[in-house]
Amino acid sequence: MSAASEQFSTHSEPIWRERADFIINAQLSEVGGFEQLWVRRVGEDQFEVCCIPYFLYNVALGDTIETAPQGGRQYVLSRVLNPSGRFVFRAYFERPHYRYRDATAVGVQRLGAQIEWSSPSLLAVDVDGPSAQRVADYLQDQEDAGRLVYETGKSA
Known part of the structure; x- marks a missing residue:
């Protein structure tokens, strides 16, 4: 695979930017896809994860992870060593529903969540364990109202 065919998702405003001192790569399920953490x-x-994953599953803010060389890269996520106990949710807004983005962001933040925008369409949400169900219920209500589509950051 050539470097030209690789795609990287980046975090322009990582939630714990002040803690971060390094950037690693995490391979995504699609061929040539990486998320830079x-x-x-x-x-x-x-390493300790200092951003809210946009596309990775089973990785959350605050997790301690391990890297290994892969495909010519020195630091590529290989596994989670110590989960932080935090939860990741993602809300996707289709263009006709952009008008709900700000209210949704404020709504989850009022419930104790932290957020990062990947794009105008994709909101990544981080929340601690005790608040996770309230945030999930809120996002489900928004989805039921037809304002967004949401998912958890955990795979089955």
Whole structure:
């Protein structure tokens, strides 16, 4: 695979930017797809995630992860060593529903969540364990009202 055919999703405003001191890559399920994660180095090949994953599953803000060389890259996510106990949700807004974006962002933040925008259409949401169900219920209500589509950051 050539570098020209690779696609990288980046975080322009990572939620814990002040903690981060490194950027690693995480391979996505689509061929040539990577998400660049802002992280804080805690060991030779171990890092704390300092952003809310946009596309990765089973990785959350605050997780301690391990990297390994892969495909010519030195630091590629290989596994989660210590889950933070935080939850990730993603809300997708189709263009006709952009008018609901700001209210949704404010709504989840009022419930204790933190957010990062990937694009005008995709909102990544981080929340601690005790608040996760309230945020999930809120996002489900918004989806039921036809304002967005949401998912959790956990795979089955």
